[in-house]
Amino acid sequence: MSHDTPIIETHIPRRPPEQVMRLARMGSAHQGRLSFMRTLLRRLKRDSWTFERTLWEIDDQGVGRAVYQAKGPERTYSLIAFAHDLPPEQRSDRVIAEAWDATFALFDGVPDEADLQRLELNVPKQEAGRVSSSELSLSRANRSVRLFDYVADTLAAGQQPDMAQIESVGYLMRTTAVYGSGKFGAADRDLIWQREEMAGPFQCEMLNVWLIRAFTLDLVEHMAAVKGGDHAVALEPTLRRSIGVGNSTGLGMAPFLMNHPILLNNWIMAREEAIARVRSIQQVDDESFELFRKFLARSWINAEQWQSEHPLQQPKITSVKSDIRRLQMYLIPFKRQPDYAWDRLYQWAEKSLSLEGQELLTMLMLEPYPELVDGLTGCMNADEQYLPTIEAQMTVADMRGWLAQYYDWALKLDFSPDESRSRFWYVSEEKLEPRLGERFAEEGGELEQPLCIGWHVNQLAGALADWEGQDDALAEFLLVHPEYRHVVRRTQQADKAPYMEIQDNLIAAEMLPIDLLRLKLSFFGATKFDPRSDRWVRITMFQHAPFPHELQDLSADDWVYPPLT
Numbered sequence: 001m002s003h004d005t006p007i008i009e010t011h012i013p014r015r016p017p018e019q020v021m022r023l024a025r026m027g028s029a030h031q032g033r034l035s036f037m038r039t040l041l042r043r044l045k046r047d048s049w050t051f052e053r054t055l056w057e058i059d060d061q062g063v064g065r066a067v068y069q070a071k072g073p074e075r076t077y078s079l080i081a082f083a084h085d086l087p088p089e090q091r092s093d094r095v096i097a098e099a100w101d102a103t104f105a106l107f108d109g110v111p112d113e114a115d116l117q118r119l120e121l122n123v124p125k126q127e128a129g130r131v132s133s134s135e136l137s138l139s140r141a142n143r144s145v146r147l148f149d150y151v152a153d154t155l156a157a158g159q160q161p162d163m164a165q166i167e168s169v170g171y172l173m174r175t176t177a178v179y180g181s182g183k184f185g186a187a188d189r190d191l192i193w194q195r196e197e198m199a200g201p202f203q204c205e206m207l208n209v210w211l212i213r214a215f216t217l218d219l220v221e222h223m224a225a226v227k228g229g230d231h232a233v234a235l236e237p238t239l240r241r242s243i244g245v246g247n248s249t250g251l252g253m254a255p256f257l258m259n260h261p262i263l264l265n266n267w268i269m270a271r272e273e274a275i276a277r278v279r280s281i282q283q284v285d286d287e288s289f290e291l292f293r294k295f296l297a298r299s300w301i302n303a304e305q306w307q308s309e310h311p312l313q314q315p316k317i318t319s320v321k322s323d324i325r326r327l328q329m330y331l332i333p334f335k336r337q338p339d340y341a342w343d344r345l346y347q348w349a350e351k352s353l354s355l356e357g358q359e360l361l362t363m364l365m366l367e368p369y370p371e372l373v374d375g376l377t378g379c380m381n382a383d384e385q386y387l388p389t390i391e392a393q394m395t396v397a398d399m400r401g402w403l404a405q406y407y408d409w410a411l412k413l414d415f416s417p418d419e420s421r422s423r424f425w426y427v428s429e430e431k432l433e434p435r436l437g438e439r440f441a442e443e444g445g446e447l448e449q450p451l452c453i454g455w456h457v458n459q460l461a462g463a464l465a466d467w468e469g470q471d472d473a474l475a476e477f478l479l480v481h482p483e484y485r486h487v488v489r490r491t492q493q494a495d496k497a498p499y500m501e502i503q504d505n506l507i508a509a510e511m512l513p514i515d516l517l518r519l520k521l522s523f524f525g526a527t528k529f530d531p532r533s534d535r536w537v538r539i540t541m542f543q544h545a546p547f548p549h550e551l552q553d554l555s556a557d558d559w560v561y562p563p564l565t
Contacts, residue, residue, distance in 0.1 A: 012279040012343050014272040018409060021268070023504045027515030028316070028355040029522035031560060032363035033373045034270055034380065037525030037542060038557055040206045042374065043197060045556040047073055051548030053218070054078075055116075060226045061085055062219060065120065068211045069110065070548070072197055077136070078107040079211035080116065082124050083219060091142050098128070100140040102173065102215070106208045108134050108187060126177070126184075133187040137180040137208045141173045141216075144246060148172045151235075152220050156228030160236050166243060167305045170528055170540040173216040174246025178205045190385070201263070201380055202524065213245045213542050237550075242562070244543030247526070250536035252433040254516040255425060257502065258451045261490065263382040265497035267523055270376040272499070277372045278365045279343040288368035289341075293331065295367045298561035299360060300324045305562070308530040312514070316356050323357025370557070390489050392475035399474050399488070400464045403457060406494035409503040410457035421455070422509040424448040436513065436535070452507040456487040527560070 019025070031037075055067035068079040082103045090099045103123045107115065115134065122129030123138065131138055147169045154161040182188040192198040217240055224232045234240075257264050303321045308314055330348065334341075342365050349361045366373045394402070403411065415421055424437045426447040437444050450456060463484060467477055478485055494500065505511060514531045521529070526539035544562060546554040 012276050012340075014269070014276045017498050017501070018503060020272065021499060021501060021503045023502065023512065023515040025355050025359065026502070026519040027512065028359045029519045030360050030363045031522050031525045031527060032271065032274075033366045033370065033557070034267075034274060034377055035523055035525030035560075036200065036202045036206050037210070037545070038560070039200050039377045040203055040210065041545065041551065041556040043200075043203075044070070044072075045551050047197070048552070051214075051551070053214075056218075056222075058083055058219065058222055062223050062226075065116065066215060066218070067111065067116075068214060068548070070207065070211065075108075075195070075197070076110055077207060078109065078111055079208060079215065080105045080107055080111060080119055080123070081212070081215045082120060084124060086142075088145070091145070097176065098126075100124075100126070100176070101143045102141045102212075102219075104137075104139045104141070104208065104212055104215075105131055105135045106137040106139075106204060106211075108136050108192075130185045132185055133191065135186045136192065136204045137178055138184055138186055139175055139178040139208055139212065141175045141212060141245075143173050144169050144171060148220060152223040152227065155221060155224035155235065156226075156232045158228065158231045158233050160233070160239060163239060163242065166239065168307065169246075170242075170305070170543055171216075171244045171246035172220055173212070174248055174538065175209060175212065176248045178208055178247075180204055180208075193381075199381060200377055201267070206524070209245050209247075209541055210545070211548070213243075213545075214548050216245065217243060217547070238563075241544050241546065241550075241559070244540045244545070247521075247539050247541055248532075248536065249517055249521065249539065250433075251435060251513055253520055254513050255434045255449065255451055257516055257520060258453065258506070260382070260384065261500035262384060262493065262497050265500040266380050266382050268499035269497075270379045273379075274366055274373040274376055275346075275362045278369055279340070279346055281342055281369075282339045284341040291368040292364060294564065295364050295561060296324065296328060296331075298564060299364060300328075301562040301564075302527060306528045310531040310533075312512070312534065313529065313531050316354075319354040320356040320360060323353040323360070326352065327357065327361065388489060388493055390474070390478070390485065391492055392473060392478065394474045394492075395470065396464055396467050396472050396474060396477050397470040399477075400461065400470075402494075403461050403464075403491060407454075407457045407461075407491060407501075410454040410501075411461055413454045413458060413505050415455055415458055415505075419509040420505060421507055423507045423511065425451040425507070439507075450486055452505065453487070453490070453501055454503075454505055455507060456484075457491060460484045460487050460491075525560070 050071045052069045053066065054069050055065065058064035058066060063083055063085050066081045070077045084101060086099055086101045103126060105119050105123045119131065122131055126138065126140055147165065150165060151161045151172060180186055192204065198204055217235065221234050303317065303324060306317050308317060346361065349358050353361065418440060422439055424439050424445050426435055426437055426444055426449055427433065428435050439445055463481055464477065474488065478488065513535050514537050517537050518529055521539050524541065526541055527543060528540040530538040532538060544559045546559065
């Protein structure tokens with residue numbers, strides 16, 4: 001859409017960290033204009049990237065290799081795909097799996113035959129193989145077998161599959177890992193982060209997944225043609241776009257948010273700044289308001305298609321449906337006069353809607369305002385190359401005051417009951433993946449990762465209070481207690497990064513890791529969160545998005561929710 005930039009004559013402040021950095025609200029997050037999938041497609045379209053399938057060597061059994069090239073103003077990236085014949089008994093979404101329906105590498109440039117042969121020996125092995133700095137990511141995926149076969153058989157018979165069956169799943173293949181940033185020999189992020197197209201968070205991984213989606217749909221149409229011969233048909237374009245890419249994500253993703261506090265701060269601050277800008281619009285024009293109404297109606301369709309059998313998620317889906325209907329009814333008599341309609345709407349939502357509904361509303365409010373929101377994507381990076389220097393000249397008393405000012409939430413946590421310390425984070429030796437252990441029932445507590453910031457701040461505060469020389473420099477304290485260096489270094493950044501900490505107990509018995517996963521995946525742009533336990537979740541990515549061959553003719557942005565038609 002296009003309309004004049006609204007004049008903001010006052011500024012509603014950003015929501016405070018103590019409100020938005022709580023697990024329950026983080027576990028209700030939704031995608032929005034700042035999500036990384038949408039950032040990627042906007043850039044690819046803006047810069048007139050072109051796409052070509054340069055290799056298709058897939059046999060009648062659906063086994064072989066393919067290459068998809070993405071060509072930009074300065075560089076070309078190639079997705080190299082290997083399709084396999086996987087016996088059903090070997091199909092698993094767990095990280096311990098050793099075989100998959102398809103495996104992939106995103107190659108930096110254009111591969112030659114030697115590259116393809118080298119990767120064919122390694123990529124299908126995933127962790128057991130090795131890639132090189134020419135590869136930017138390594139990934140794998142499994143078919144959603146029944147839907148994949150149903151679509152292939154239907155197309156082979158010359159018919160289009162039923163939309164309702166497609167909507168019930170949303171994807172034909174789901175990735176179970178997308179590795180980058182140096183893992184298994186792939187290129188370190190330092191090699192690419194200064195490239196414009198890769199500068200934003202997870203742009204390499206999002207490109208990988210988007211091209212995997214193209215491969216998946218090409219593969220199902222190929223299998224239909226094998227089965228049906230001249231009778232086979234291709235998927236109708238709108239139906240084709242309704243198929244996204246699934247993803248299974250577990251605990252391995254969760255510690256990222258604690259290990260990258262400045263990056264987390266920048267993501268949340270950009271989002272909260274966008275919300276504050278829209279809430280600060282004094283006069284809401286008719287065009288923007290009607291566009292919001294349409295997105296709200298489309299979000300209802302999305303909620304209707306959102307399915308989960310998990311007892312944690314079912315009530316949330318029910319509540320968001322109820323919230324959408326309540327919001328639609330409230331808008332019927334809603335007057336945009338007097339001023340600041342978006343702010344008044346949000347304040348009503350805080351009193352009237354669930355956390356799911358509140359967070360959905362904030363993202364829908366952003367949709368009419370690309371000119372206010374989209375530029376904030378440039379603020380979502382973080383230079384994490386160098387650890388900050390500890391301000392060791394600060395006195396012990398000053399450090400105590402610092403904690404009281406910036407970590408009051410942590411000092412209020414009570415870690416005396418066993419259930420408040422019942423878990424510990426560690427890294428498994430076998431898979432090098434983060435895991436949660438039960439502190440009072442399992443061995444391995446000595447391998448605990450320092451991820452519960454609230455507990456470490458609590459311990460630091462106690463040690464500082466017991467130190468006799470309150471006017472002593474912090475350096476003297478740390479010489480005796482070097483075990484607190486990491487938490488001192490971290491907490492001293494709090495004045496620059498107000499959203500850097502998750503303000504909850506991350507080792508409590510009732511803590512839900514899926515809340516951490518939900519927040520991060522919402523920034524990716526995921527939809528239809530479907531927890532399979534409190535520790536792993538399935539999602540849908542790029543559903544309804546244009547395919548590479550359609551990007552220049554269709555919107556790069558207006559696709560996240562199903563169309564009204």
